[in-house]
Amino acid sequence: MFGYEFYVDPSRCIGCQSCVKACEECETHRGHSMINFDFIDRTETIGTAAYVCWHCDDPTCALVCPADAIKKGEDGIVQSALKPRCIACSNCVLACPFGIPKIVPEYEQMMKCDMCYDRTSVGRRPMCATVCPSQALAYLRPEDIARRREKPTNVFYFGNQKITTQVYMMTPPEIDAIPADITELMWETPAGDTKQNA
């Protein structure tokens, strides 16, 4: 969609997995979800994160593909591997710094997020960003994202590799971190004082 960009903000994610489930319902790949979703470490935190493909300007997955099966369109969208060419070697899976591509054993093919090409090409928002209840995945105009507390960036460094992407990451504002352990926030009766519900 002209004038719209994709923004990812893990700090808004509530871990509901609506994106995972809705992606699976998309007509072009029904039954296969292209969302990367993580519980970061459930013991330590409620933090969760959902990602789509970042659609790199110079995609590492395509650079390492021995079969020349991964193509970026003029619109900047990096597509799933071309079925006739893909040899399911997993080079792209290993090389992608974001961990996005997956081999689908059933098809012996790498499949990944294509930014809902079928929807965005006819003026609709990608499925995940449409349903996301917390708008951690959002498809918006830049002037709309500017109203948020967090700021977008699309520049990433992995060691010496600088990557610029189509999809933006929202970076957190300057706030005091919430401690991950609830006991750090609690008030507890001093030792020796046993009464509870006074």
Place this chain on the structure above:
Amino acid sequence: MAKAPLPLEQLRDQFGPHLNYMPEGGWHKESRTMPDRLVKTHCCFCGQQCGIQLKVRDNRVIGFEPWEEFPFNRGMLCPKGVKRYLQDNHPDRLLDPLLRTNSGFRKATWDEALSFTARRLREVQERYGKDSVAVFGGASLTTEKAYLMGKFARVGLGTRHIDYNGRLCMVSAGVAYKLAFDVDRSLIPWSEIPKAQVLLVIGANIGECAPITTDYIWRCRDNGGKLIVADPRITPIARNADLFLPVRPGTDLALLNAMLHVVIRDNLQDEQFIAEHTSGFEAVKASVARFNPRMAAEMTGVPPEAIEKAAHWFARAERAIGMHARGLEHQSKGVENCSALINLALATGHVGREGSGCTMITGQGNGQGGREHGQKCDQLPGQRSLLDPAAREHVARVWGIAPDELPGAGYSAQEIMNAIHAGEIKALFSICFNPAVSLPNADFTREALEKLEFFAVTDFFLSETARYADVVLAGSLQEEEEGVTCSAEGRVIHIRKAVDPPGNARTDSEIICDLADRLGRGKFFPFRSPREIFDELREASRGGHADYYGITYEKIDAQMGVFWPCPSLEHPGTPNLIQGGVSCFPDGKCRFQRAEWRDSGDPVGPDFPIFLTTGRVVSQYLSGTQTRRIGGLVDIYPEPRVEIHPRLAEQHGIADRDWVTVTTRRAELTLRASIVRTIRPDTVFIPYHWADLKSANKLTHRTLDPRSKIPEFKVSACRISKSDAVPPWAATEHMVRINIPAGVPAPKGAVD
């Protein structure tokens, strides 16, 4: 009489829950075949009532498409909404009425099933009196169906005992809002939330139970608003809290009273608002005098400084909203808890102004509409009181009976189950209610159901409760009958019919009207369509607080919903209640209510030193009758686990995924541990959506709030121990998966 006719394993094999993963014919076939049409309607799971479009082909729901024009959710959906369509065409679906035999259930004709039901209900009533039959309704029914159930009980059967599963939902809030404002509804539409400077979210796991509300809260923070969250657990909505108050279960009242104490101590109250718009402030002021922050810290486990900070933020904000849900309400002092929050909002003048107010986040699909039109044990349509002579006269006239023929107030839901157990109530007619899972003390509930002389259930799946039934009437899903619901905002919306009920299943209202006819009361139930029921409901509610007279299906479609009250056809509806601080009482004043402390009905002590609190997960809805049958949802969180803080777990030698036995004064339950730093170390948490040996409600107790009659689900006392043996349910039970695509791995939980 009404024992389950087969061992549970055999019933499960026959009636599920089985897991449905794919639309009929598989993913590929569906992907290549277009739907005939898209039906704009609403999600049936939870009180947010998100707009959704259902894809329909050949009278079958085959998928969904977001409905971006509907203003409340603008296309957003949680996973329940996304996967909801898989409850359609489900192999567990009841396609015929069932009659119990000595060896299970057999299919019956409608004539056989309904004649039998009518005859047995009549026999019981002739032998034991009218009130020996009780009716259970539900708040996932459309408002038309809920209205019909109230009329069916009082006019069709002539019993005073009708209540509904909303009794387990937000009735504490309902009582508190009636006491303060004389109306039971959120004071504000959700569009006010982003305008607030401070949001106080207390006892509300919004990220999981009202997911769409998350975006409203994040937008409030984008606008510079501060978020205060009070909960015994750091829930997903707390990840961006500006202030988190880790309140001990059952002590919210002390926290809220202490906040009001600080407001008054530091002279932050809105004297002008209090003087012009309220009554009763002095008594409340006196009642919170003893709740100083230090004492409240002892009770709540929240630091005194945090209590003061929360009070200062809330009082000093120009615009502040208090949001609460079941955490406040599911307590034996649920009404007092809600009143304490309302007191805080009134004292600081945060009522009746833009970006200010307080709201209960109603949980069930039609939790709001289902409690407005006479399905409650003491209520008539339009939120009228059954005890009010003028209300009785009005409704009796609409119904064509004499006011004296209307029975008096009956028992609430748990009281009905208690009366069944005691032998006072002999027969039960139930729809849209699964008390075997949702009522507290599940073993007691099972004993009661087994004592019934006659039990009829209307449902679309054989719920755990329906196993005990003598007759099961195959009813309809939400998408199979037109109607309205009312969302948590107070917005009345239009449920469009997408498909006909499958097989020989019938719509719920057809079943009820047919049964009324067989009871000889057909002339009072002449309805040929939901629209005719709605038109009578409009008349019956006319002049009440929940006045629907001016609402029509067409107006709802044109306006994308109508907020009640809507007293005339020209009236646009009322999104904001109590505007300018004017309540619905004759004097227009808002009333402070003293909110006095009362101990839990199941106190923590030396033998049971740990708090048990129960709640929900994002992927399941209520008792799971529908959502435990949808593979994609079950995979997110396949079975209940006990959340335990590492500090407590270490004391008992429990590691993540170990089996843990939780014991209360009633029962014990063995589940896997989930070791998380996000729960208080004096508390464990279990979600309640499961049945039988995985049912958290085996552990909970039947103590009720004396006014709202809500059970105290949020506070029980327990002890825990590591279990070396695998519990019997885990050794024998395997989830039966059907319609499963190749290559999909076995269910893997969120916390695996």
